Amino acid sequence: MPLPSPSLVDPFGRRINYLRLSVTDRCDFRCVYCMAETMTFLPRDQVLSIEELAQVGRAFIQLGVEKIRITGGEPLIRNNMLELVASLAQTPGLKELCLTTNGSRLEHMAAPLSAAGLQRINISLDSLQPERFRQLTRHGDLHQVLKGIEAAQQAGFARLKLNAVILQNHNLDEVVDLVDYALNEGLDISFIEEMPLGIITSHGRAAEFVSSATLRDIIGERYALTPNLHSSGGPARYWEIAGYPSRIGFISPHSDNFCGSCNRVRVSAEGKLLLCLGNEQSLDLRAILRNTPDELAPAIIKALQLKPEKHHFDLQEQVDIVRFMSATGG
Ligand code: SAM
Numbered sequence: 001m002p003l004p005s006p007s008l009v010d011p012f013g014r015r016i017n018y019l020r021l022s023v024t025d026r027c028d029f030r031c032v033y034c035m036a037e038t039m040t041f042l043p044r045d046q047v048l049s050i051e052e053l054a055q056v057g058r059a060f061i062q063l064g065v066e067k068i069r070i071t072g073g074e075p076l077i078r079n080n081m082l083e084l085v086a087s088l089a090q091t092p093g094l095k096e097l098c099l100t101t102n103g104s105r106l107e108h109m110a111a112p113l114s115a116a117g118l119q120r121i122n123i124s125l126d127s128l129q130p131e132r133f134r135q136l137t138r139h140g141d142l143h144q145v146l147k148g149i150e151a152a153q154q155a156g157f158a159r160l161k162l163n164a165v166i167l168q169n170h171n172l173d174e175v176v177d178l179v180d181y182a183l184n185e186g187l188d189i190s191f192i193e194e195m196p197l198g199i200i201t202s203h204g205r206a207a208e209f210v211s212s213a214t215l216r217d218i219i220g221e222r223y224a225l226t227p228n229l230h231s232s233g234g235p236a237r238y239w240e241i242a243g244y245p246s247r248i249g250f251i252s253p254h255s256d257n258f259c260g261s262c263n264r265v266r267v268s269a270e271g272k273l274l275l276c277l278g279n280e281q282s283l284d285l286r287a288i289l290r291n292t293p294d295e296l297a298p299a300i301i302k303a304l305q306l307k308p309e310k311h312h313f314d315l316q317e318q319v320d321i322v323r324f325m326s327a328t329g330g
């Protein structure tokens with residue numbers, strides 16, 4: 001099939017058609033694997049405005065990006081999110097507009113988001129036990145998140161997906177409960193191996209690491225898992241369980257390097273174009289947007305030549321990347 005022109009292709013021949021756009025580095029939770037208890041957030045004038053975020057989105061769409069995921073921080077605490085969603089959804093060329101959220105505001109936002117043109121939602125959920133949920137998120141209210149999931153179902157979102165990070169000494173015993181919940185609710189679920197992004201003191205990442213293979217073994221004791229050939233073009237490998245429509249995904253940055261098929265770049269809330277999750281290299285799109293906006297598209301094309309071949313996460317080194325996942329746009 002001929003590529004749309006112009007298109008973003010990196011030096012390793014990978015076509016970039018997926019943008020993860022972070023709309024804020026702030027969050028109403030402080031998940032132990034994602035943030036420190038006390039965080040310093042960006043001054044507001046350093047964060048891209050809603051119009052600037054829309055400009056960035058449009059530039060990528062014109063360069064051939066077909067899928068955008070809005071993320072953060074917690075995207076739903078950002079004011080005027082519906083405006084951004086509507087503006088991106090109406091841009092010709094975009095095929096899929098998605099959001100990743102912690103679900104805390106979803107109860108009231110799900111229906112308006114759907115009306116504004118959002119198509120897919122991923123919701124993070126690491127525990128179904130209220131106290132433990134509070135411990136893992138430091139501020140989260142499980143009940144509120146479950147109401148948010150229900151609201152998203154009622155708003156008609158197809159293939160809602162849960163994201164869970166499993167830590168050895170925190171929630172490993174809940175893996176099957178989380179799968180049961182997903183199956184009963186007709187949701188997909190992906191388990192993500194913890195990545196060494198940002199300096200945290202709550203736990204040692206190496207000591208808490210659980211591989212996707214271990215999780216599959218645990219789930220396999222309860223359900224027969226068979227590989228599902230579905231591919232999102234992304235890092236998840238999917239499995240299924242006979243009799244249920246849910247997909248069980250595993251994102252394994254440590255145990256199954258997925259960089260060879262990488263199709264994505266990220267833009268942080270302050271407008272840094274990040275070419276790889278596991279790499280500090282970036283281009284300051286905010287400076288371009290605010291000073292020489294006509295140079296936005298050529299600068300993005302040029303920056304893509306710096307996309308590294310793969311990430312280099314190492315659990316033994318405490319921190320590879322000083323940037324938190326929330327600052328990166330998870
Ligand atoms: N606040 C939203 C949420 O929690 O869904 C969106 C942003 S959050 C950074 C996106 C995803 O990154 C979440 O599913 C979260 O579990 C995951 N995440 C955060 N820090 C991580 C880490 N160090 N390793 C692996 N996944 C991480």
Ligand code: SF4
Nearest residue numbers: 027029031034073102
């Ligand atoms: Fe907030 Fe999401 Fe990070 Fe949790 S994972 S602290 S909800 S940004």
